[in-house]
Amino acid sequence: MLFEALTLQLGYNATLVAVGAALLGVAAGVTGTFLFLRKRALVADAISHATLPGVGLAFIVMVLAGGDGRNLAGLMAGSALTAWGGLICVQAITRRTRLSEDAAIGAVLSVFFGAGIVLLTVIQTMSSGRQAGLDGLLLGSTAGMLRQDALMIAAGGALTLALVLILRRAMILVAFDSEYARSIGLRPDRVDMMTMLLVLAVTVVGLKIVGLILIVALLIIPPVTARFWTERSTRVAAYAGVVGGVSGYVGAALSASAPAMPTGPIIVLTCFVLFLLSLLLAPERGLLAAWLRHRRFQERVHIRQGLLALAQGQEVYEPLTIRLLVRKGLARRDGVPTEAGRARAAKALRDEHRWQALHGLAEYEAISGLYDGLRDIETVLTADQIDELDAVLGGPREVTP
Amino acid sequence: MTHLELAADHGRMVEAENLASSPLAIRGLTVSYGEKPAIFSVDATFEDGSMTAIIGPNGAGKSTLLKAALGVVRPLSGRVTVYGGPLEGARGRIAYVPQRASVDWDFPARVIDVVLMGLYRELGLLARVTGRHRSRAMDCLARVGMENFAHRQIGKLSGGQQQRVFLARALAQDADLYLLDEPFAGVDAATEKAIIDVLKALNAGGKTVVAVHHDLATVTEYFDRVFLINVRKVGEGPVESTFTGEALQKAYGGRLAVTQIDGLALGAV
Numbered sequence: 001m002l003f004e005a006l007t008l009q010l011g012y013n014a015t016l017v018a019v020g021a022a023l024l025g026v027a028a029g030v031t032g033t034f035l036f037l038r039k040r041a042l043v044a045d046a047i048s049h050a051t052l053p054g055v056g057l058a059f060i061v062m063v064l065a066g067g068d069g070r071n072l073a074g075l076m077a078g079s080a081l082t083a084w085g086g087l088i089c090v091q092a093i094t095r096r097t098r099l100s101e102d103a104a105i106g107a108v109l110s111v112f113f114g115a116g117i118v119l120l121t122v123i124q125t126m127s128s129g130r131q132a133g134l135d136g137l138l139l140g141s142t143a144g145m146l147r148q149d150a151l152m153i154a155a156g157g158a159l160t161l162a163l164v165l166i167l168r169r170a171m172i173l174v175a176f177d178s179e180y181a182r183s184i185g186l187r188p189d190r191v192d193m194m195t196m197l198l199v200l201a202v203t204v205v206g207l208k209i210v211g212l213i214l215i216v217a218l219l220i221i222p223p224v225t226a227r228f229w230t231e232r233s234t235r236v237a238a239y240a241g242v243v244g245g246v247s248g249y250v251g252a253a254l255s256a257s258a259p260a261m262p263t264g265p266i267i268v269l270t271c272f273v274l275f276l277l278s279l280l281l282a283p284e285r286g287l288l289a290a291w292l293r294h295r296r297f298q299e300r301v302h303i304r305q306g307l308l309a310l311a312q313g314q315e316v317y318e319p320l321t322i323r324l325l326v327r328k329g330l331a332r333r334d335g336v337p338t339e340a341g342r343a344r345a346a347k348a349l350r351d352e353h354r355w356q357a358l359h360g361l362a363e364y365e366a367i368s369g370l371y372d373g374l375r376d377i378e379t380v381l382t383a384d385q386i387d388e389l390d391a392v393l394g395g396p397r398e399v400t401p
Numbered sequence: 402m403t404h405l406e407l408a409a410d411h412g413r414m415v416e417a418e419n420l421a422s423s424p425l426a427i428r429g430l431t432v433s434y435g436e437k438p439a440i441f442s443v444d445a446t447f448e449d450g451s452m453t454a455i456i457g458p459n460g461a462g463k464s465t466l467l468k469a470a471l472g473v474v475r476p477l478s479g480r481v482t483v484y485g486g487p488l489e490g491a492r493g494r495i496a497y498v499p500q501r502a503s504v505d506w507d508f509p510a511r512v513i514d515v516v517l518m519g520l521y522r523e524l525g526l527l528a529r530v531t532g533r534h535r536s537r538a539m540d541c542l543a544r545v546g547m548e549n550f551a552h553r554q555i556g557k558l559s560g561g562q563q564q565r566v567f568l569a570r571a572l573a574q575d576a577d578l579y580l581l582d583e584p585f586a587g588v589d590a591a592t593e594k595a596i597i598d599v600l601k602a603l604n605a606g607g608k609t610v611v612a613v614h615h616d617l618a619t620v621t622e623y624f625d626r627v628f629l630i631n632v633r634k635v636g637e638g639p640v641e642s643t644f645t646g647e648a649l650q651k652a653y654g655g656r657l658a659v660t661q662i663d664g665l666a667l668g669a670v
Contacts, residue, residue, distance in 0.1 A: 018404065037508070037509070039505075071551075082553070133411065167525055167526065168529065169521065169524070169526055170521075170526060172516055173521060174508075175508070176504060176505075176508050176510060176515075176518070177475045177499065177503070177504045177518075179497075179499050179501055179503060180518070182471065182473045183471045183472075183473060183492070183495065183497035183499075183580075184471060184492060184497075184521055184522055184574070185489070185492040185493075185522065186521070197432075204480055227509060230509065231509050231511060231554040232509055232511060232514065233508070233509045233514070236509050271492060369589065
């Protein structure tokens, strides 16, 4: 079943949904990157929750006008309107009061969402509202998706994506250093506003497939996932597009392969799996890599400490230190150094003295700052420089076991 | 015309000349965060081709003065002219180096990406970054001794190296007026030397350099003019005549011991 779903053999509706979800995922991932880089991910939450009253109002207006209240284009237009209102409220509260942005977001999000729920409840009691199915827009519902819905989602996603590509350079500059951006003539407030409007567009486009509550996940998880794999902001955006697209496609296929699986939540969970894999396995920034790095560092510290202790004829008590020294063939289990261990210990102590000598010399000030107790002196000084230092220190001394 | 009117007329002409010839002239600038002015009615005329240190105690409004001059913060009142005209028309001639601590260095960018930001005005939104742009960015990195770090992630640099990258970004703008906010704060000796060498070379090439500076001990060595500020302007002029014990006492108040001042300033013996 899953294979058929992934290869688009589960029928017309499933294919529409999978392609639409993939496009939405790409647009959301790329757009969300700039929100993430600007450290304003939570604004997306306020925007998305503020779409709900718009959905209700649009339904009522369309029904009163004698039309079909479920027309997706109408619902999207209504949701965009109140989402924009919510965004303006967040900005006004942040700018004109002493409240911080997170407080403003919390207030706007809950008030708009509450108003939306009240409107939906009212609609439930209207005669034409019984089967409105508007609550499907909370978590996404793809069961009755039409060809024109899919086309609209595809077009909206593509348009958003194009605008993001055009504005990317300005958005990256403002996200990294908004004061500098202002100094060269950019208007950070306007660039921010554009970013928010693009996020708003993605939210509205995503209502049908993932729903307003989960769209935030599709905006934020892809860039966070992508960040694990690269140190360049344009690549974060590109990888986030891939993560979002794959999540949308695979998630939609998964939900189509079993009856009554909700599309939006499955897409988000697919995305989360990609995040989890990245969190654990990414080179450099992943948890596993960080743990290995820490372990290696700890081993270096223990071996160095052990060698210095041996060089000064002190006993090594720490079991881990002894284990490491034994493993490297530098000491025996009872803590007595081997031949190689004695040589290495003497060298470690010698280096320590050299570092100390270095510390007092003005011409080595920069190098002296590199001292961390672990570095071999040959990695920072030339052989000639070491000879010079040794001349200051006097000849090497024998280490007695 | 009466005598007084003539004098006033002459005053206006001198003022107009001052504004026209100065890379950066500030008149009556007041900036306030909340209801306490950070700077109050400040006049400043930075001279073309000069190298000026902005000096004053912590919280004196040194950084605010620069930011307001650039329109980064919005002043309550006052006027800024750049090369005799409005700021917006002259942005291409100004390069700003913000405080290093003002950005998040874990941002996903490499050294070269940051320097390329200095070419934004040239590139605009859409132009592709070509090899020519990259080699210009590399030249700027070479001038601050960072050409071997071009592809390093910016978070992996030391503080001094980060400061040099910021300077390289400003160099990429190829401006006439350089405004730097504490370029020597918390940097190592090698970086301090690299930065002052670059600034002096710019200055020797006729560029104007204005830097917020915190280390009174190096003022006479690095700069030819000083601007003293403590919310209000305290003094402005050549180092020899303005960087005096008296003026420092006025700017710093009791925060600077008299013996310290004697050791630093030129005028006090």
